[in-house]
Amino acid sequence: MCGRYVSTRSPQDLAPLFQVDDPPPKETLAPNWNVAPTDDVWAVLERTPRGDEDNAAPKRELRPLRWGLVPSWAKDVKIGSRMINARVETVHEKPAYRRAFTRRRCLLPADGFYEWQQVKDPDTGKTRKQPYFIHPEADDRVMALAGLYEYWRDPSVDHDDDPAAWLLTCTIITTEAADAAGRVHPRMPLALTPDHYDLWLDPAHQDPDELRALLGQPAGGHLDTRPVTTAVNNVRNNSPHLLDAFTA
Numbered sequence: 654m655c656g657r658y659v660s661t662r663s664p665q666d667l668a669p670l671f672q673v674d675d676p677p678p679k680e681t682l683a684p685n686w687n688v689a690p691t692d693d694v695w696a697v698l699e700r701t702p703r704g705d706e707d708n709a710a711p712k713r714e715l716r717p718l719r720w721g722l723v724p725s726w727a728k729d730v731k732i733g734s735r736m737i738n739a740r741v742e743t744v745h746e747k748p749a750y751r752r753a754f755t756r757r758r759c760l761l762p763a764d765g766f767y768e769w770q771q772v773k774d775p776d777t778g779k780t781r782k783q784p785y786f787i788h789p790e791a792d793d794r795v796m797a798l799a800g801l802y803e804y805w806r807d808p809s810v811d812h813d814d815d816p817a818a819w820l821l822t823c824t825i826i827t828t829e830a831a832d833a834a835g836r837v838h839p840r841m842p843l844a845l846t847p848d849h850y851d852l853w854l855d856p857a858h859q860d861p862d863e864l865r866a867l868l869g870q871p872a873g874g875h876l877d878t879r880p881v882t883t884a885v886n887n888v889r890n891n892s893p894h895l896l897d898a899f900t901a
Contacts, residue, residue, distance in 0.1 A: 655825050655842040658688045658766035671697045673715045686895045689888040690737045693717040698759040699854040722824035723805040724749045741828045745861040753801040755859040761798040768838035784885040785837045789872035796871045799826040799843040844871035
């Protein structure tokens with residue numbers, strides 16, 4: 654799974670990387686070294702204005718979404734905390750994801766992601782969770798994690814045109830881990846290379862097999878992994894020091 658990641662780039666940094674013409678004029682999300690489920694995260698997506706889907710062309714946007722997909726049919730938002738990942742093997746079949754997979758795909762920019770191993774402390778003999786930071790070998794390279802997004806209508810809000818009536822949420826698509834990530838955890842997020850961004854984001858491109866063929870390992874599998882401070886384990890901790898190498 655992918656249950657925590659790092660996303661520190663500003664909209665102004667991300668917009669040219671993803672060919673977004675109009676980034677948000679004000680930075681609404683702070684750099685985050687410990688992104689956790691239900692946090693708001695930056696996402697790149699293409700969509701037409703609601704109510705004008707038949708006439709307007711899709712526009713590429715960079716906007717915040719809440720991590721943890723809430724299906725349109727959900728009775729409340731609580732389900733989202735359990736739907737932070739979608740398995741690539743079944744994403745095109747599961748009722749919660751299959752419609753979003755064909756029509757509402759996104760990219761989630763990340764510096765890297767965390768995974769954990771159970772290790773035995775040599776001093777105490779007790780088992781603890783050791784976090785690892787997994788990132789591209791080229792540290793300045795952004796990872797475009799493959800995601801899906803969905804609209805959820807809040808029944809407590811009377812009017813559809815009220816912005817509060819709609820919650821946009823997302824999930825990250827995962828696969829079996831390989832290389833550096835596979836030595837730490839059996840699952841890892843999938844990502845896309847820049848030459849596949851357009852097809853992935855285009856809502857008119859809906860063939861499940863063709864879409865799945867676009868997905869690959871982050872950074873083409875050229876990943877580094879290193880143990881980092883156990884402060885990562887607490888979601889309230891959030892600073893660049895979370896990436897410091899772990900020393901026993």
